[in-house]
Amino acid sequence: MRRTFAAVALAILLALSGCSALPFGGGGGGLTADQAPPGVDAENGTFADSAALLDAHTETLLKTGFTYRFSTNATVVQEGQRRRVSRSQLTQGAPNATEYGFRTRNPGSQIDAWGNESVQAVRFRFGDRVVYRQAQPIPAEQLTGESVFGRYLSAGGWNVTNVTEREDTTDLVTLTSTTEPANPRALPDNATDLRDYEAHVVVDSEGRIYEFSASGTYTIDGSQGSFAIAYTLRSLEDPGVTRPQWVPEALS
Numbered sequence: 001m002r003r004t005f006a007a008v009a010l011a012i013l014l015a016l017s018g019c020s021a022l023p024f025g026g027g028g029g030g031l032t033a034d035q036a037p038p039g040v041d042a043e044n045g046t047f048a049d050s051a052a053l054l055d056a057h058t059e060t061l062l063k064t065g066f067t068y069r070f071s072t073n074a075t076v077v078q079e080g081q082r083r084r085v086s087r088s089q090l091t092q093g094a095p096n097a098t099e100y101g102f103r104t105r106n107p108g109s110q111i112d113a114w115g116n117e118s119v120q121a122v123r124f125r126f127g128d129r130v131v132y133r134q135a136q137p138i139p140a141e142q143l144t145g146e147s148v149f150g151r152y153l154s155a156g157g158w159n160v161t162n163v164t165e166r167e168d169t170t171d172l173v174t175l176t177s178t179t180e181p182a183n184p185r186a187l188p189d190n191a192t193d194l195r196d197y198e199a200h201v202v203v204d205s206e207g208r209i210y211e212f213s214a215s216g217t218y219t220i221d222g223s224q225g226s227f228a229i230a231y232t233l234r235s236l237e238d239p240g241v242t243r244p245q246w247v248p249e250a251l252s
Helices: 006-017 050-064 146-153 247-251
Strands: 019-023 066-078 081-093 099-106 109-116 120-126 129-135 159-166 172-177 192-204 209-220 223-235
Touching: 050 146, 066 209, 120 247, 129 247, 146 192, 146 209, 146 223
Parallel strands: none
Antiparallel strands: 019 159, 066 081, 066 223, 081 099, 099 109, 109 120, 120 129, 159 172, 172 192, 192 209, 209 223
16 A cells, blocks of 8 residues: 555646546535536535445446556555555456456565456466466456445545646545545454544546545554555546467466
């Protein structure tokens, strides 16, 4: 899980696209019904229906195809040892997820996957060792990141803190929450006493999540640890996923 470096990239994107930001506090000040993403109440500027937003996010991404990046940075306990672990994953999907691929970088290993509507092939690299596997294709809600967002968005306490008007495209709405997530998968195993928690999500009026971040500190193995997670939507186009040359060996 990783801290929100994505904000810088998003700010550059907005500056290049020609837009104006309208910051405001509670009460919805300035958010119109046309700007409000699914699940967001335009009148009071609160977020009440995470399922509606998550469904819209997946539906809109699958229509166009997509590319996004997740990164995480967290204190964990592995084999009895406290460690700081960083991971990142780049995911690409064709329209309707007819074909997809992702690459996950872990400490000391890398996972590459390619799939379509009927099968998935996976390649694991551990140093000089390579292992292939065949698996079932990934469900849409996992492929678009919906299942990860749900761990945090369902906690409630989200309020609109900014509206960014963009020319020739849908506006962006920023929501912020300091309400601790109840989902146990929001934190590493055995992490307790979450504090200093804050999360942000940037979404357009059709429900596409462009940026998400969450961070906090906790107690793990008797000492303080921390986590950060960041998501950045990089493209809303067909990425042109191609089947890697190693796939036949994995499927065999």
